[in-house]
């Protein structure tokens with residue numbers, strides 16, 4: 169199992185904006201795209217991909233099943249609808265977007281639905297998102313070891329998720345960091361700005377390089393071609409142990425995504 173370390177996110181982007189963002193990203197060399205049923209942009213993402221000159225087999229495409237589609241009768245059909253919108257016959261990774269609200273569909277039912285999608289070759293890999301340690305343990309108990317490819321969770325220099333990342337590492341579950349830039353909030357941080365100046369880099373590159381150095385995948389989004397281009401170069405930025413120690417101290421439980429009725433009890 170492998171997940172690309174760098175991709176482009178598409179949350180909040182719709183219409184021509186998301187078409188342009190994905191088109192720019194693919195032109196610049198991004199080869200992984202992250203979308204979700206609830207983003208309501210799979211058709212536009214699919215259009216941008218189909219109009220690009222990137223071969224499907226060179227692209228890593230992720231979507232996420234929305235909570236309304238967790239029941240046995242809905243999960244696989246909803247993924248087929250996503251594939252239709254994305255103009256492809258498989259995705260590389262399908263995630264459960266959030267744990268089921270109030271357990272209205274059992275974890276077993278939707279994890280088995282994901283397994284069924286994989287068996288039908290609708291998705292190459294399966295994973296979870298926004299799962300805490302306890303729910304991740306339950307999911308592993310259902311599908312077995314080394315089946316869950318990743319847990320996609322909010323992580324940034326302000327929210328370092330040490331307990332959950334350590335646990336995921338122990339289970340051989342890859343960590344994907346979403347909102348690594350804390351939706352732009354960390355970009356004003358004076359310590360990150362100092363590190364950026366030291367390396368003649370941007371603050372966004374420092375935050376992304378921090379996550380990559382910890383072994384996480386990142387999927388920053390941008391509506392601007394110049395930001396997409398410079399973010400990608402974070403892969404070439406090598407932070408030293410002094411930089412990493414300074415960023416370690418920026419932890420402040422700075423969670424930005426905590427929706428009522430969906431968020432689990434986080435491992436803080």
Ligand SMILES: NC(=O)c1ccc[n+]([C@@H]2O[C@H](COP(=O)([O-])OP(=O)(O)OC[C@H]3O[C@@H](n4cnc5c(N)ncnc54)[C@H](OP(=O)(O)O)[C@@H]3O)[C@@H](O)[C@H]2O)c1
Nearest residue numbers: 177178179202346347348349350351372388389390391395
């Ligand atoms: N699994 C989940 O529940 C979940 C939740 C949230 C997000 N995600 C995924 O993670 C992706 C990333 O999260 P996100 O898009 O919310 O936030 P993000 O990547 O942390 O930040 C995106 C914001 O940062 C700005 N930005 C990006 N690069 C920049 C740069 N080099 N300099 C200055 N500003 C920059 C963008 O503005 P400009 O457009 O102006 O560049 C945008 O406002 C999402 O798109 C989505 O695919 C998943």
